[in-house]
Amino acid sequence: MELVWNNVKAVLEERLPGHSFRMWIEPVKFENRSGDAFRLSCPNAFSKKRVQDHYGSMIQDEIRTLLGSDISLCFDVRKGTNGASRGPVVKKGLKKVETQLVIPNVANPVMHSGRMLRPDFTLDDFVVSGNNDFAYSAALSLASSTQSHNSSLFLLSDTGMGKSHLTQAIGHHINRKKPGERVYYITAEDFTNEMIGSFKNDTAGQFKDKYRSQCDVLLLEDVHFLGGKERTQIELAMTLDYLMESGKKIMFSSCYLPNDIPKMNEQLASRFTSGLISPIEDPNFRTRVRILKKKAAQKGHRLPMDVIEYLAGELTDNIRQLESGLVSVSAKSSLMGVPLDLDLAESVVKNIATKKKRVTIDVIKKLVCREFNITPVDIVSKSRKKTIVKPRQVAIYLSRRYTDQPLQAIGKNFNRYHATVMHAVGTIEKDIRQEVQMRNQIEYLSRKIENGDF
Ligand SMILES: Nc1ncnc2c1ncn2[C@@H]1O[C@H](COP(=O)(O)OP(=O)(O)OP(=O)(O)O)[C@@H](O)[C@H]1O
Incomplete structure (x- = not known):
């Protein structure tokens, strides 16, 4: 049965945005099957609720398809995980400022500041070829460099092309070759949460010191997440100045070039591009x-x-x-x-x-317009009429769920700021929990999208 769950996970990984998969589904484990009860466990109560409410029906459908029979899906909180998982840390991170983040389902992870490095994301396991040999060489040269300036590399590629693999492999490599170097592996989202938490808890000094003076190698992923986060951008720019001036090594990754990230201030964008930019091609x-x-x-x-x-x-x-x-x-x-x-x-x-x-924001917009009987002009208009606002929120929610597009890109498609996108997603999630009608509507539309019926 474990294989069934692995297979379901592989399907969900394909279907969900990468960050949602990694945050919510990856930590879920298969526990057992008894009769028609298929039991999964989550690292804590918060992630259990989130997975159950948000992905429960999707998981159930996939298991049913695979097994060819009905099951009843049960979620437990895993014993002994103590809540130290990635899912809830993002929400509760405000309080858990200095805690280590743990990827719970990875065997023998290596301890680091920030996230754990996946043991299978090594240089040995990375296939080097024409599409990535420049990125590979640049990363390796950064890792071995003894230069005291220009020691940064920006990895650029579409989703699922190996940025995280190569970045973490460099982390492993440095740890092995230079065990004294302090390697910090984090995402831009982690940095943001940790910074906000430190301001709230009056530990900003510690936070600044940690990144400015106690880090020799900063591996910072998904920097496009910082678009629109002005305070974090300023703080990160200052941190980078400290690191760059003292010749520390820095690797960034993103799906976008710094200057193409919406609402990214020029100062930070120029620091991202001050070293090498290396694309990973198809x-x-x-x-x-x-x-x-x-x-x-x-x-x-x-x-x-x-x-x-x-x-x-x-x-x-x-x-x-x-x-x-x-x-x-x-x-x-x-x-x-x-x-x-x-x-x-x-x-x-x-x-x-x-x-x-075929699932794109455009496809979702058209489907929602058709089903709710509104026009493509209505859905992106400024109208606050309920008959327009709800379908718009539904389309935004579905875009978030079924495309890999970041909040900013979704917002742009609907003529809205990314904060409005977050609000719309939150509203629909709440409606799904509280209103049967909305739950049914979303299930109906989700099925259409999943079956390519649009
Ligand atoms: N050159 C490669 N050799 C072996 N495996 C690879 C290679 N490139 C990518 N992969 C594998 O593809 C999967 C996705 O890679 P990864 O998570 O690094 O992508 P990414 O570019 O960081 O995606 P995202 O932007 O969504 O975070 C991983 O399992 C990784 O091991």
Whole structure:
């Protein structure tokens, strides 16, 4: 049954925005199945509620599809995890300023300041090819550099292309080669939460000191998150000045070039670009084949070459999608006791490709307009009429749930600030919990999106 859960996770990873998956679904573990009860556990009560309310029906549907029978889904709070998971830390981070963040489902993680480095995100496990060899060399050269200036690197790529893998691999590499160096691995969201928390708790001095004087290598991910966060931008710019002036090493990652991040102040953007900027491009077919072979070998999956080549030919969106295909074919083959062949791979690919490819904010807008009988002009207008506001909030909520777009991009699409997007998402989440009608409407629309029926 654990395989079922792994397979469901692979599907959700494909379907949910990366940050939502990592924050909420990744820490969930399979516990047991007894009768029709399928039991999962979350690291604490907060994440249990969130996963149950927000993703429960999606998880249930996937398990039902895989098993071909109805189940009743139960969530528990895992014993002994003590709430130290990523999910709730983001919300409760205001109080937990100096705590270590833990990725709960990773075996033998290495302790660091900030987040844990995933043990499988190493240089050995990173396939170097034409699409990323410049980024790889630049990262390695930064890691080994003894230069006292210009020691920063900005990794740029679409989602799922290996930024986190390469960044964390550099963290491992430095830890192994230079154990004395203090490596901080965090996301821009962590930095923001920690800063806000420190101001609230009167520990701003400690916070500043920690990043300015106690860090030798700063690995800062997802810097596009900082768009619109003026106070954090100013603080980070000052921190970077301290680090750069004292020749510390800094790696940034983002899906956007600094100057393309909405509401990013010029001072910070110029610090991001003061060193090397290195894109990671789409991998070509041969590289996708190499990655699949490597991942299959690591996970102990035996895939025939024609299946590998078929997956590599079809799953071209990003490497995360490729991995999802690999996990799905292996899980389906062993669960259903069928050979791991091209027929099986075709059924898996059909599922992944239709679910992912065509869902864009535009598609969601059109679907919502049609279902609520409003016009595409209404949905982006300034109108405060309830008959317009609700569908707009629904469309924003669905865009957040089904696309990888950041808040700013969603806001732009609806002529709104990202704070309005957050408000809309929160409102609909609350409505789903409290109103049967809204729950049904969202389920209906979600099903349409998931089935490509729009
Ligand atoms: N060159 C590579 N070799 C092996 N695995 C890779 C490579 N590039 C990416 N992957 C794998 O693809 C998956 C997604 O990579 P990663 O999380 O690093 O993407 P990302 O660019 O940081 O995405 P996001 O912007 O959504 O955070 C990971 O499991 C990673 O191991």
